[in-house]
Amino acid sequence: MTVHTCALIKSALVTETRGERKERTRRAILDAALQLCEDSSLVALSLRQVAKEVGIVPTAFYRHFDSIEALGLELVDESFASLRAMLLDVRRSDPDFDDIIDSSIGILVEHVHQQRAHFRFIVRERAAGPPRVREAINAAIEQFEKELATDLVRLTGTTTWSPEDLQILSGLIVTAMVGLAEAILRNPDRPDAEKAIVEGARVQLRMVLVGALNWRSKR
Incomplete structure (x- = not known):
């Protein structure tokens, strides 16, 4: 196996891991919104609340939703x-x-x-x-x-x-x-x-x- 091939495989694994991590965060944001809206509506929900519930900074929210x-x-x-x-x-x-x-x-x-x-x-x-x-x-x-x-x-x-x-x-x-x-x-x-x-x-x-x-x- 060449050095170039090893580098490509390593890069693919890193990309997949980041993709999975992004999907987990996206799922956590959706679940947090559902939970926070149990007693109110989306109109009363802020992205800061969602970000805090998920454990991410507010700016990270925009990587998943506008x-x-x-x-x-x-x-x-x-x-x-x-x-x-x-x-x-x-x-x-x-x-x-x-x-x-x-x-x-x-x-x-x-x-x-x-x-x-x-x-x-x-x-x-x-x-x-x-x-x-x-x-x-x-x-x-x-x-x-x-x-x-x-x-x-x-x-x-x-x-x-x-x-x-x-x-x-x-x-x-x-x-x-x-x-x-x-x-x-x-x-x-x-x-x-x-x-x-x-x-x-x-x-x-x-x-x-x-x-x-x-x-x-x-x-």
Whole structure:
């Protein structure tokens, strides 16, 4: 092995180590922001608070994010990404209304438990966050509605619907799912209450779909 090759390998290892260290710091900043926002909103959070919580100097914050608002946008993306992908898989693998309802609710409930801090963040910032963060959350929810409307046309009973009516139905479904997540967050550590909430959401969605399947769209 030549001296030049050894130098290249050493350089690659150093670069990888620095990359891993940077990613750990970035992750620590995101986690610190989630924790510090538990009882307030991003609008009340300063980068100095975050930097102090992570153990870095304030100027180091800018190596990862341009602003607190940019950090918030990253948390929005992080909060929705995996849930959106899993719900898409459910709808596209088993086009049956009852199965879609049960599977989608199951996935949502699981995500709320696994990523409670992220969902609490979304609920808070949707109402009181910085403008760009609120817009990003609403845009993500609208994207859910658009994707659902696209998939609904593949299901029996909706093939003759207008795009506008499909959008209305998808909006009703997504609104019910958002309400379910918020209700679970309002009742932490109460299994009986959560069970009733989940069952109520399941019945609500089935009632919506029963009515929808009897709808005749005017084109």
